Amino acid sequence: MPPKHQRPYLPFGDLKTAPWYGKNILSVGQFGRSDLEYCFSVAHEMRIMVERVGTFDLLKGKILANLFYEPSTRTQASFMAAMQRLGGAVIPISEVHYSSVAKGESLPDTVRTLGCYADVIVIRHPEVGSAALAAQHAQKPVINAGDGVGEHPTQALLDTFTIREELRRLDNLNVTMLGDLKFGRTVHSLARLLARFSGIRLNYVSPEELGMPRDVMDEVSAGKIPQRVETRLDDVLPETDVLYVTRVQKERFEKAADYEKVKDAYVITAETMKAARKDMIVMHPLPRVNEISMDFDSDPRAAYFRQMEYGLYVRMALLAMVLGKA
Ligand code: ASP
Numbered sequence: 001m002p003p004k005h006q007r008p009y010l011p012f013g014d015l016k017t018a019p020w021y022g023k024n025i026l027s028v029g030q031f032g033r034s035d036l037e038y039c040f041s042v043a044h045e046m047r048i049m050v051e052r053v054g055t056f057d058l059l060k061g062k063i064l065a066n067l068f069y070e071p072s073t074r075t076q077a078s079f080m081a082a083m084q085r086l087g088g089a090v091i092p093i094s095e096v097h098y099s100s101v102a103k104g105e106s107l108p109d110t111v112r113t114l115g116c117y118a119d120v121i122v123i124r125h126p127e128v129g130s131a132a133l134a135a136q137h138a139q140k141p142v143i144n145a146g147d148g149v150g151e152h153p154t155q156a157l158l159d160t161f162t163i164r165e166e167l168r169r170l171d172n173l174n175v176t177m178l179g180d181l182k183f184g185r186t187v188h189s190l191a192r193l194l195a196r197f198s199g200i201r202l203n204y205v206s207p208e209e210l211g212m213p214r215d216v217m218d219e220v221s222a223g224k225i226p227q228r229v230e231t232r233l234d235d236v237l238p239e240t241d242v243l244y245v246t247r248v249q250k251e252r253f254e255k256a257a258d259y260e261k262v263k264d265a266y267v268i269t270a271e272t273m274k275a276a277r278k279d280m281i282v283m284h285p286l287p288r289v290n291e292i293s294m295d296f297d298s299d300p301r302a303a304y305f306r307q308m309e310y311g312l313y314v315r316m317a318l319l320a321m322v323l324g325k326a
Helices: 033-053 074-085 107-117 130-137 153-167 185-194 214-222 256-262 304-322
Strands: 063-068 089-093 120-125 142-147 174-178 201-205 227-230 242-245 281-283
Touching (some): 033 153, 033 304, 063 074, 074 142, 089 107, 142 153, 153 242, 153 281, 153 304, 214 227, 281 304
Parallel strands (some): 063 089, 120 142, 174 242
């Protein structure tokens, strides 16, 4: 028995009747407001536990399979760290060329295999709908870590948690999404998720050819959220509470010339940010290429490095939830 201070003091325990036990996490559409509040309160407690004890045994004996068909640094490492900080173990398959995928194995067969060895499967794949397909064939819960230009629900959850921790509210926010809104899956998920809250205004600033997809805008407008489409950041920056910057997704362009034309459409610098409020924050799912200049990194409003850390706590919470321990 660990000393008392090392034991989770939360509603952590064997909660096989817990609402998320055994569930897949495929889309932000699964999260209503009360689910979000629940997930964030668990994430907040995870933060406290990591700060106090670093690692603890909530998921001791559990195994995560991390299956990445596309490059990843943060999502992959934070899911691994999350599992290890909860006392569990990880099967990392990040170089699918060295797995049977290179021999032509299908996604359904690969996840069926991993389901024999692991208790939960995290998957990133270049095709929209791939995580849902994996979930149909896996006998264990599947977590979508990015399906092509579709969704990235765990990123949107950690983004929303970041806003909550940094600004202490999720209602009455003016959020500006900047950059590649067409191919950037993180903004697709985040816009949908923020539409759950009241008093939200969304501004989409992008080159015309990289605008927010119609289906996302339609879904958001069903929640009666005002949406403004602009090509110039100056028009909305002064009233922005959260500036969410994205990378132009080079890998999604068919022609290199089309990418070259838009790649440096917006660059946030310390100078640009003089027009913004003092109490706002700047976020980015990372990696950044050129879209935020390093001269802004030391500004207290630059929340993108803190955002990565919040990701660890949210992913710890999600693993505990689907494995019936929170
Ligand atoms: N890391 C994020 C993603 O996987 C953002 C990006 O790659 O630009 O979607």
